[in-house]
Amino acid sequence: MTAFFAAEPEEAEALREALAAQETLEAPFPLYQGEGLLVAETGVGKVAAASAVAHVLTRFAPRESFFLGVAGALDPTLRALDLLLAEEAVQWDVDLTPFGRAPGETAFGVRFFPSDPGLLARVEGAARALGFPHRRGVVATGDRFLAQREEAMRLRALHGAHAVEMEGAAALMVAWRFRHPMALVRAVTDGAGEEAALDFQAFLGEASRRLGLLARALLAY
Template sequence: MGAMREEVARLETALEGASEERQGPFRWLRGRLEGAEVLLAECGIGKVNAAALTQALLAAGARRLVFTGVAGAVDPALRVGDVVVSRDAVQHDVDVTGLGYALGEVPGTGTAWDADPALVAAARAAAAELPGVKVLVGRVASGDTFVADAATTERLRRDFDAACTEMEGAAVAQVCHRWGVPFVIVRSVSDSADHDAEVSFRAFTEVAAANADRVVRGLLRRLG
């Protein structure tokens, strides 16, 4: 699953025996990719869109979930095209500290949701095959905002120890956690989440998305 067309288009082209399925307003394709039966979907941007489609996919029988696409770098060592594989995911725009909860903690649910170790290992191994690409297993920080200033990026690094930031992954993680379904988030860096983020995002989304797609396909091959 990805949020934008650019993040799923290559995978859709490679899908074999694709057939369309619908549930209410949601649409996805069922087919085979790298020998695995998959459901491939585009959720739209933002946490609510991501959570809603995740719920629909899990209700349709998805047993594991891989969320893929591009992200802004928070770790200063990351460059455009590098890959982050989620160790866990947190919602950086949740703040109930006034009631005594930790920053980012969703009351009654948790602060961060751990990715599945087997999926993380498979994604990391697949990413390691990309030439000249740094691979980092770290925290994905999600929120309903496109981060485009250095001060916010520094706050995400300081408060959450985030590796990258995007707008959907932690919502997917939270729904998967509630269902008891394994997940992993695979993101490739399109920008540095600073004042140049918009320009970089528009220029490098295709490059970054292509790297993320390669990791997903390699992950599927490893899962058999």
């Protein structure tokens, strides 16, 4: 079984439609089943994402997982609707520096949580087959929607991050703890600046549709 996770209702609905996941399952969050797959709508934020991933891994033990959704670009070369394939993700709002930790480093001693390399290669192949612009990079995750360009640039310099969002590093941390293969993929909707909220709304629908097509293509690889 393959599990697909998304935070926003629009993202999850696009996955459900593309993957024909129509059977509703009982869970603390919206959860749907299709043939050999699950689609989970985690809700926004790190706690919501982590708890949903842990629930699905514990209850269903899927073979592999993909966390798909949208993000704001920190790298100015990224354009709206580009796909960012996250090689790793960091929680930018974790700060244990008074204890000698690096910015974003968790109490586990891990700062960057990785996507599974094999799954990421599959995502790359599916994106290429669909003709979707894509690149690999680093995602910064935090429990705040970033709408200040100066802070966005600070995060890019501090963590080497290419995009920012609110769930990915937490989901990958759970997968890391469970030793479960997961890949994180983000579609760019905005530039994490002053116009981010407006751009997010403008591109959310099309970005979600593309992620649904990507998810369907992944099942063929």
